[in-house]
Structure formats: C-alpha cells, structure tokens
Amino acid sequence: MKNFLLACVFLALASSFASAFDPSPLQDFCVAIDDPLHGVGSNVTAVNVQQIPGLNTLGISAARIDFAPYGQNPPHTHPRATEILVVLEGTLLVGFVTSNPNNTLISKVLNKGDVFVFPIGLIHFQFNIGKTNAIAIAALSSQNPGVITIANAVFGSDPAIDPGFLARAFQLDKYVVKGLQAKFWIDGN
Template sequence: MKGVQFLVAFVFLALASSFATASDPSPLQDFCVAIDEYKSGLNVPRNTSNPVGSTVTPVNVAQIAGLNTLGVSLVRIDYAPYGQNPPHTHPRASEILVVQEGTLYVGFVTSNPENKLFTKVLNKGDVFVFPVGLIHFQFNIGKTNAVAFAGLSSQNPGVITIANAVFGSDPAINPDVLARAFQLGQKVVKSLQAKFWWDNN
C-alpha cells in the first residue's frame, strides 16, 4: 500500500508543479472540468493469461481527458508467475516503477554504442527508474503473481513493444532486412513475422 501512496504523492506533486508554473490557467480549468472522469478499479487484479503473462492497465489522457498538458500518467501492471512486460520503450516519457507485490527482475539498455544493460531485482516497496526512450523490461521471477504501479512523465507517453513493432508491423518489413539485421535465416524471420502479425491483428 505504501507503494501506491508514494505514486499518488508523486503524481500530485507533478500536478502541483504544472499548475504553479503554468501561465495559462487552461490546464487547471481542463483538469477541474474533467475531474469527474476519474479512473477507478486499479485495485482489481487483471487477467494475465496471454502469451507474455502480463497486463498493463493505463491511466493516461485517453482515460482521463483532464490529464491533457499536465505531463503525468500512471499504469498498473499485473504479472503472472514468470510473466513479463517484454522489452519496450516510451518515446515521450521517463518511468518510475514501484513494486506493490512480488519480486521483479527489471532492467534497461543504454543507447548505442555502449548498449550497457542495467538490472536489479526488486521486492515489495522497491522503486526503479527507466529513462525516457530506452528499451526496458520487467520479469516476474517469483512463483506468485506480482503487481507494480508506474508513473510516467507524460500524459501520452506512448509505448513501442520491440518484438511486436519489428516482427508484427503492417505491412511487414521485408524479411531480407530483418534477416540481416538480426543475423537470422529467412525462415525464422518469416515464422516470427507470421506469429507477431497474428498477435497484433
């Protein structure tokens, strides 16, 4: 519960900062108009019976219009045992994640040319930061379900799941490109494309 309180405090501090520095009062007016469009139910566990074993429940400008221009959003992430939030990026936001239940192995990779991997095993109440735009992941290494909440520094952070984007694009990327980029045979590439295209569509 302390993790949730921490994130709520983080979001309200960010909101207060936005209000204090805004010369145009419209963000505050927009928030007050939309305050009744709140999001409830983040205490409810989500179904994680999918190929990756996790479900992300977002609370961003698409769910609460009053977040527009405020520069914050929130997600709840549920993980099945050994489930993961696969490698992905947020092109418009840094992320701060707090574990509410379970044990997660988390990490991010720095940009070229170093591509240095930073990882940590997190337990209940632990916090980890993922810098904006970098590929990162979370993996439930426990035998029980895990839950985390994350604050993001944008009302519309975006998400690019690497495997889905590369192998599941529509239309598909030319297999010659992916075969050479990933040093794989064309049969493997086409198999991955068929799988991820089906999953995405």
C-alpha cells in the first residue's frame, strides 16, 4: 500500500508540471470485454475516466499491473497515449518496437524503482522474468488511452479475418492460422 501511495504522489506531481492536453478522440466505437487475466499471468487494473469521471478533460490515466512469476502483459498498443512505467516490485523485461521500416526492438530489464517510457501508438510489452510476483504502475497521457492487444485483435476478431489472408500475411500454414483463431475463440480472448 505504501508503494501504491508513493506512485500516486509521483503521478500527482508529474501532472502538475505538465500541461494536460488530449486532442485525440476520447472514445472507441466498441465496448471492451471485462476479462483482465487473459490467461497470460497478469492482471491490469485501470484507472481512467470510466472509473473516475473527475479525470474528464485532464488528459491522464493510470494502471496497476500485477504479474505472476513469468507472467506477461502481451504485445499491445495505446493509440492515444504515451505510457511511463514504474516497477514497484520484481524484475521485468520490457520493450517496444519502432515503426516501419526499421521495426527496431528497444528493450531493457527493469528492477524495483526503474522507469521506462513507451511512446504513443507503438507496440510494447512487459514480461516478469523473475521467480516471484512483480508489480508495476503505469501512467498514461490520456484520460482514455485505449488498448489494442495485437494477437487478440488479429486472431480473435469478430467476425474472424479470413485465415487464407492471415496465412499469407504472416507466412504461415492456413491450418496454423485456423488453430490460432480457434484458440482465441475457445479461450474468450
């Protein structure tokens, strides 16, 4: 609890030095599925304008991410926000991939107290490489940053993207794609 309060104070101080501005659209056109675990060993607890209406127009939100040993927050992107992550407990491998044409992976191992920034819109991830639980706090530069989990969006879309198209796009066998799509439908991810 002490670490959580410390992170909240940090976020309050950081927001006082910045001009709160969120010029992008603030709502997606779809309704999010309330299933935070997704079977990957992590739980994301978001604090945004849907939970705290007082954040409306302030241009900030936050999340607490709890990781089981070897748990991950799989590759995803926030289309409307830059994210700054602070590790409160444990050891995380984090990274993001730059945009085309280079697609360069920028990654680092973070320990307790370390900080990392994920630029707006870039695909990024976090992975607990330790044998114990890990906890991180993320601050985001939007009251509604949005989140697109890459594998869920590609292999779990409704309706499904044509498996032949995905097989060609990812240079995979069509049956591998169908297997991935079936897994996402069965797991509800």
